[in-house]
Amino acid sequence: MAEARRRTVRDLRRGNREVLLRALYFGGPASRQELGTATGLSAATVSNVTGDLLADGVIVEAGQVGSDGGRPRVILRANAEHGYAIGVDVGETHVRVELFDLGMAEQAKVEYALRPARHDVELVVRHILAGIDLVMAEAGVSQERVLGVGIGVPGLVERGPDAVIHAPTYGWQGVPLGALLRGASVLPSSQGLLGAQTRSPRTGTELPLYVDNGAKTMGQAELWFGAGRGARHAIVALIGSGVGASIVTDGMTYRGANGSAGEWGHTPIAVGGRLCRCGARGCLEAYVGAEGLLERYREVSPSADPLAEEVAGLAALLADGSAAARELMADTVTCLGAGLGNLVNLFNPERIVLGGWAGLMMGRRHLEDIRAATARHALAQPYAQTAIELGQLGADAVALGAATLVIDAFLLDSAPRTTDAAVLS
Incomplete structure (x- = not known):
């Protein structure tokens, strides 16, 4: 007793x-x-x-x-200088690593480019580990003062010490990212990039690791510091190469039975429509994600550069005044409005935040059109209670949100830590 x-x-x-x-x-x-x-x-x-x-x-x-x-x-x-948090954004075209103090002021940053068509597990792990070392060295911060590393990744993250990632559109199936970052030697042949056997670096990190889906980390960043601040019921939509969402109900991120809630990009908007990277047809991502959108642009416009990287390609599309480009963007806005309308009808949010690099680029030019398209595809009463706004945190939102995973754990238990921490998701 x-x-x-x-x-x-x-x-x-x-x-x-x-x-x-x-x-x-x-x-x-x-x-x-x-x-x-x-x-x-x-x-x-x-x-x-x-x-x-x-x-x-x-x-x-x-x-x-x-x-x-x-x-x-x-x-x-x-005390902003009491400790530091590292946030990592594992994206389609980059690995971005940033170091923040407890006030979330950026102290150091490094970015490594990735080829969109290939996301080698070993290379991504090496970039993360190298980035961790580099940002600490650049800021003059010792490992003992770092509270942990948060990592935003594509796809589904299994809870547990291995932080196993399932991201078919990224080419990863059953990748134990946490174990690899700890320095585990070899992925089983049934796991990893397209089933290939992959070796991790000889040494890993002892820092506490917190891994979550990138859309969810961006959602938490916008809720804490950006356009979602103060909202209890919100959707934070990430549109980049692919499409995802963070669903917030009564102030908490909704995860579903096994953490996969928020795969909004793979909800169908056209039965038997375009082939999506996930293997299904008609997914929203195939119409409004940057990769799918640029494929459509190349099909309808002879001026589209087939070799342009995605940011430059989308910028060219948005600047293209041809009839074909205008028609394509009008159709894209309609598809996006239908997808957002579905979110309004299903979740009745008070706020929808449109983010991700492609979402921000499209939103800056077409936000009023997107709002109008959403209104046409949503029930009038819940839509009238929903504000649609652009994200405020820019390209760093996923990494910033990943760092908030560390801060959240620190606020929960701010007693002195040990480095023997499990990977969280």
């Missing part, structure tokens, strides 16, 4: 610590009295817990403000 009571008290203190730290992290600097009002915790609890956080260096004093007739109040804030 005594042991059970000790666990309960410890859990209560841990919970109070999380509540206060989140209040400071998301609410900004505050006095102890303001923290008590914001959290509902007693003055004694606030004093005890903030004392522990100050002693641990997790928060710092940030000056004083006057009070009505009493002593000046000490202002507290989260």
Whole structure:
């Protein structure tokens, strides 16, 4: 009974610590009295817990403000230099690695190019590990001060220490990314890139790893710091080479039975339509994802450069004033509106955030058209309650969101960590 009571008290203190730290992290600097009002915790609890956080260096004093007739109040804030988080964006055409402090200010960044048609597992793992070392060295940050590495990847992520990735459109099936980043020697022949046997680097990282789908990491970044901030029910749509979405219900990311919820790009909008990279026909991704869209552009326009990389190719399409290009973009906007309308009808969000590099490029030119197309394909009442906005975090949203996986874990348990942490997803 005594042991059970000790666990309960410890859990209560841990919970109070999380509540206060989140209040400071998301609410900004505050006095102890303001923290008590914001959290509902007693003055004694606030004093005890903030004392522990100050002693641990997790928060710092940030000056004083006057009070009505009493002593000046000490202002507290989260200590941005207490630790660092690394965010990794594993995309179709790049691996981007960024180092952030606890205030999510970028400290260092490196990007490695990938060929869109080939995503070799060994190469991606080497880029991630090299990037981790490089950003720490560039910022002068030791490994001991890094709280962990968050990684946004395409496809489905199986929970567990191996963080197994299933991403058919990326060419990965059953890739144990977590194990490879830890330095596991060989992928079984039935796994990896198109079933090929693949060796990982001889050494890996000991940093805690947190792996999730890239659309979901972008969604969390927009919810914390961008266009989704303050929304309880939201959809964050990622349109790049492919298409995905993060579905937020009552402030929580909806994952489904095994984590694959949000594969919006593979919902059909045309029965028997164009062949998608996933092997099905008529998927939304085949019509509005950059890869599929540029294939359509090359089919209808002799001016389309067949060798252009995707960003340049989409920019050329958007700038093309020919009748064929205008008709193609009108059809693309209609398809996108149908896909967004489905989201409105299914999930009744208060906000839809359109992001991803291709989504932002199209949205900057055609946002009003996209809104109108969505209205035509959604029920009037839920659409009237839905705002459609562009993402605010740009090309770094996936990596930033991946880093928030580390920060989220830190806020949950800000006690001193060990490096013997499981890969999370």
